[in-house]
Amino acid sequence: MRKFLFYYTIFMMAGGLFLNSCQKEQFQLDKLSDEIEIHTDLVAPLLYGSMGMGEIVAQFDSSGYVGEFGDGLIYLTYTDTAVDVMVDTLNLVVDGLYTEIYFDTEIADDPIFIGSSIGDTVHFIKSKYYGVETRGDNRLDSIVFKGGELLTEMESTFRHAGFLTISSTYIRDADGNPYTYTMTISDPSGNFNWSESEDLDGYFMRAEQSGDSSVFRMDYDFALINSGNPVNPGEFCEIKSNFLDMGFYNLYGFVDPSEVVTESGVLDIPIYADFPELAHLKLADPRINIFTENSLGIPFELSLDSVIGTAEDGSTETLEFYSGHPFIIPAPSIDMLGETADGEFYINNQTSNIQDLLNIAPHTLSYKVTANIGSQNQSHFLLDTSRFMTEVEILLPMDLSITEYALTDTLEFALGADGIDTSLIKHVVVNLSTINELPIELGLQVYLLDASDTVLDSLLNGDPVFLASSEVDSDGKLLLASETSHNIDFPTEKLGILDQTEYLWVKARMVTAESGGQFVKFYSDYTLDFDISFYAELRINNRDL
Template sequence: MRPHLPRTLSLLLTGGALITACHTEYFELDRLSDEIELTPGLAAPLVKGTLALGDIVAEFDTMGVSRVDDEGLIYIVYGDNTYSVRADTVVEVPDKFVNEYFIDSDINTPLWFGTPIGDTAHFYKSEVFSFELDGNDRVDSILVKGGRIGVDVTSSFEHTGLLTVSSSQIHTPEGDTFSTVVVISDAGGNFAEYRIFPSDHYQLETTESGDSSYIQINFDLALINSGNLVAPDDECAITTSFLDLDFYKVYGYIDSRNLIEEGGAIELPIYLDNPNLASIVFADPRLAIHTSSSIGIPMEIVVDSLVATSSRDGSKIRLEITGEHPFTIDAPGINQIGQFVDSEIQINNSTSNIDDLLAAAPYDFNYCVTGRTRPGTTDQQHFVLDTSRLDVAVEVLLPMDLKSTGFSLQDTIDFRLGEDGLDTSMVKSVEVFFETVNEIPIHLEVQLYLMDDEFNVLDSLFGGSAVLLEASIVDTDGKLVQASEEENSVLLSTEKIARLENVTQARMVANLVTSGQGTQFVKFYSDYTLDFELSVQAQFRINNREL
């Protein structure tokens, strides 16, 4: 398929035809050749525009890994999932059982012997029991969620009476002191009764003694003298149980324990696809651990292990932390109950060997981290809610503050100029001009190799690698001082254009060096711009017999 003539050339030919149509008697037309060949030229701007670096990065960031900080510095961020653990899945309230007995020796006292038949005598006992969660935990108070309190009473005394079980340290949802009265209605010595009290929203408050906390339960056994004797094996047995208790709130001291133990892998496709990018030296690469905690306990994060796997040879390199470790996590205070407090831990090249890991061009980081309550002293005041949670996320941060003495990128693409081929008979030469004003601190040289179906190189676009962009000038802090200007042109002769007919593939090779020949760190900000203008100048050969 032959291309259409440009409108200008059509007008020229039409004008010529009109001129020759006038006064034909003055011309010996039979002696003129009917072949006409013209070599007009055409110069025209094709594209002119401005690209911001942030827009360029966003266009090619198909994975969504680029970020921009408050100053506009561009980051590359590779992250893993966020791991969460609720405190009520780790801090558990164990079942408690409190046993008390009134035996014959408790009853056969002068008080009982002096009680007339039909009168009542009161016998009192108290039982103090430790209310702890685990290890060296100290519980000051618990707002109970669900569960039940049970009171199980048996009596072999051959007397009726009343048993009152109470505690001033246990409060009902209405705020009343817990108390229950069991009527011992059987004077035959075979009494048994079990009572259950749903304990949702009950409040339990302890008394501290040394390193432990206690709750006291009081028992008042009022026996009505039936006249029967109290045998040596007679007793009234009471078991008070606290079963299946969860909590809305716990106040006290929570001993050190692991809350979260998670591992994962952070993939780094930047190196997997281009291992030679390991020649880039980042000024401040970081491994960031983000935490968010609503648990009112001082906590810490331990990096149990982090291993990088090289994309070159599969070798393993372990992260060595030289700074302070484990890492402290901020916790909400007593006036921040229900709120989340965020922390960010950053492991960089001054506190670890992360540079060594990146130099291996790793395709992933495999890690294992533990989040745990920090060891402390039992006089500390902690709190935990049933909704308290610890979230942990791990990321690799690569701020675009870097230097490189040179790295190469290559890619092969389909490069076909239409199914009907390319008619080059009308093209004498084409020259493309490319002008840039560049604020980006990158020196870019490009070559395009043109290949056939068998990937044989037929030609190259440039005689040698062309400087497409000259790097901008930066200061000692790596920030822009002055944009660079560059002009390039590519001349495509008739022979070079003809070779395009057999081209089906193109391999682009780009060589990049940062400003200052890669000897200093440079920063890449999202507002850096690249101004460009692309224009073309073409020479055509037009023969009327070929139209």
């Protein structure tokens, strides 16, 4: 029994080893292929995001053309200064008053002088009114000179010494003292010449009306000290008074507004030039707002004449006002000296045909601005700091319709040096899902072109509505967002075509909700949400890597 068991054991072990030898090929790992291939599917979200309407518009707004109202309604705006007049640039008072006065024969014939003894002083007194020259119908009541000079020149051929006193109660210094100046004639040789320039800065001059003119009076006291020499015929004393370079700190009187504001020109409207596609828009509520700042003491009426918009194709539209025109420009009253009066004037659908004008997408706007006194107060004042400025704001709320707008573009396309490994990627389906609050419908097709512009394939099937418009109410506001989902299929063949593609020909068309049949509003909180996911069938073989 023991021997049996022993030999039985040996037999079993030997048999097992024999049998195992038949199996050993399965364990010859040196013959093991290292090739690995996995066919796997992968579905995963890829990208997602959200675009706010405000962001989208701002993307095209490198120049600050975009804003939004308090309720979030987006608008495009462009502001420019149409009129900017500083009063010190006005030449309201003629620069220079040139007056002459002579003492000649009246001296020679003067019995007092003739009867005087040597050494006696005899006075000859004259006064003269000078008219202040102003432009047009302007009237000067008073002025405080800013700068300016009074140049007095004198020539005397009398062979007597003496003195000359020039004075005027119309002209006073800053302390209210009348102007007076005395000059001594020290040379009795008959060849006396003299000139003197006196700074007028700060002097106040009052004028009075004489007919249509503003005049002021100068008084001359010419005194001769009898030297014993005779006064011969032809001897004279000539006095010239020249008011030069006159400016003013303030000025009272009447100023013709047309002298202040007369502007004409052509405004560029670059927003239409920069974005020609805006020509496809119909705007529901375009507006031009005019803002004035006036510190001139001149109330007046401002007229916009010949406001004509010119489109890129040369067509024009003239602005017509229904009401509110001309604009009454407010001005500070005499008790608001130095202050500014603001005015606002609106050109919109209620006051004009502005919608017609802007809906031609004007690239330029020609205009002529004129000011008239009209029925306004005629007692005016001006300060040297007075200014009149007009800003024109073109405001386009995004309350609009687009009936049809097509865009086409060709983009360069290259997958890169590696291209798509179609041995690895067998099939890809990219899904794009959107939730759109924007009242815009977008049709899109992308064609794949080779180097010779031959269409190889299209990215999407048919001519799909790529992005459906949201639903809006009768006021053009959002009712319901649209949801759209597209599967963009890339089977192996199309992946191969992508490798050959050199250009993408993008064709897009865009209309607003209801096919552009009604105006729709764009609010900044409208969003376009998107999710991009993909499904891919992959064949991963380590020998292809």
